[in-house]
Amino acid sequence: MVDGTAPDQQTETHQYEIMLLLDWGGGHDHGGVQVPGAWTDRFGNTVDLWTVYNSGGTSAKFYIFRIQGGHDGGKIDMAEIIEYLSTNEGIRGDLWLSGIELGNEYWSGAVGQTTYNTFNVTINGSTYTSGSSDGAETPTATPTDTPTDTPTDTPGGGLVINDYDGSPAWSSNTNDLGQWCGGGSFQNGGGAVSGDALVLEYDNGGWMQEQINQDISDYTTLVLTVKGASGGEESGIQFEMGGVSTSLAAVTSDSIGTSYSDLTVDLESAGVDRSASSLSLRLNFWGAGSSTLSIQELRLE
Numbered sequence: 028m029v030d031g032t033a034p035d036q037q038t039e040t041h042q043y044e045i046m047l048l049l050d051w052g053g054g055h056d057h058g059g060v061q062v063p064g065a066w067t068d069r070f071g072n073t074v075d076l077w078t079v080y081n082s083g084g085t086s087a088k089f090y091i092f093r094i095q096g097g098h099d100g101g102k103i104d105m106a107e108i109i110e111y112l113s114t115n116e117g118i119r120g121d122l123w124l125s126g127i128e129l130g131n132e133y134w135s136g137a138v139g140q141t142t143y144n145t146f147n148v149t150i151n152g153s154t155y156t157s158g159s160s161d162g163a164e165t166p167t168a169t170p171t172d173t174p175t176d177t178p179t180d181t182p183g184g185g186l187v188i189n190d191y192d193g194s195p196a197w198s199s200n201t202n203d204l205g206q207w208c209g210g211g212s213f214q215n216g217g218g219a220v221s222g223d224a225l226v227l228e229y230d231n232g233g234w235m236q237e238q239i240n241q242d243i244s245d246y247t248t249l250v251l252t253v254k255g256a257s258g259g260e261e262s263g264i265q266f267e268m269g270g271v272s273t274s275l276a277a278v279t280s281d282s283i284g285t286s287y288s289d290l291t292v293d294l295e296s297a298g299v300d301r302s303a304s305s306l307s308l309r310l311n312f313w314g315a316g317s318s319t320l321s322i323q324e325l326r327l328e
Contacts, residue, residue: 041087042122044212045108048077048091049098057091064095066111068104076111090116105148124150131272131311186246188237188308188325191225202237210235213312225322233312237325243301246327249292249308255283256319261290263315268292268308269299275310287323 048055062076073095080089092108105127112118129146148155189202197220202208210218213233218225227233249268260283261275271278278297281290294301308325 041125043112043118044087044089045112046089046091047074047103047105047108048093051093051097060093065092066107068107070102070104072098072103074107130309131267185250185326185328186243188239188327189225190223190324190326191220191322192223193220196220197225204239204241206238206240208235208237221321223323227312227320227322229312229315229320230317231312231314233315234309236307236309239306239308240304241306242304243294243306243327246301247294248328249294249299250324250326250328251290251292252287252323252325253283253290254285254287254321254323256285258283258285260315260318260320263312263318264320265311265313265315266292266309267311268297269294269301269303269306271298283320287321 057078060075060077061079065074065076067073075093075095077091077093079091090112094103109118109124113120127148145156187203189197189204189208191197195201195203197208197218200207200209210227211234214228214230215226218227218233218235220226225235227235261279261281264275266273266275266278275290278292279290281288283290292299300306312320
């Protein structure tokens with residue numbers, strides 16, 4: 028939820044971050060439940076307030092709810108969350124809901140996959156539909172007015188996903204493919220571009236995503252030109268692409284150093300579905316420790 032006269036993805040406007048857990052395992056734990064049975068919605072879902080953090084990586088207060096016993100499908104009245112927070116936490120009524128995502132959150136030692144048939148959100152009588160899935164990777168919510176700029180080819184016949192040179196700007200949530208990109212819950216908000224590199228400062232939290240949204244069967248390798256503050260960051264970062272969810276270290280034989288170098292992922296060997304029309308690359312930093320990752324370029328070869 029953000030402050031301002033119109034929806035805004037700038038992290039300084041974020042006031043609250045809200046997570047509703049549909050299912051979880053032993054690797055995802057927030058201690059004792061603060062408010063068991065905070066409410067039961069009109070569809071029969073009983074929701075607990077699990078915990079509240081002072082921030083989720085930005086300065087936004089972070090509320091984590093869960094459906095008791097896990098969700099078994101069907102509708103959820105998410106308006107009850109806003110009603111609860113307004114009544115019990117004093118959240119103002121003039122804030123904007125800036126976005127809704129469906130996906131996984133990763134803590135150290137925890138993995139998972141989200142599969143959905145339909146994901147529809149109805150707000151003030153208008154229904155927004157994200158499509159359907161056959162079990163392939165599910166992207167997070169993406170703006171519907173995605174630009175269609177011509178993709179940037181590298182001299183060697185590769186395809187640049189994002190080179191963070193400011194054209195287009197990371198803050199515009201558009202990459203070099205003309206698709207949506209973004210991040211959040213980092214120590215520096217949604218990440219910041221400095222010296223033609225995306226800088227992600229993290230402390231056991233954060234995520235970044237690049238939508239590709241096209242068949243990339245002609246490409247065999249993902250190349251990340253990166254460096255880390257300490258080196259070895261690949262062991263803690265979670266990699267998601269084309270139905271694959273695992274540690275970055277598991278899909279590459281390269282290591283992140285303290286100077287820029289190429290880290291390569293053999294997409295076929297990793298099991299990435301390169302033909303998925305809703306393809307995206309996502310890096311999760313939950314439980315990844317504390318460091319800084321700088322990304323100079325992401326490309327396909």
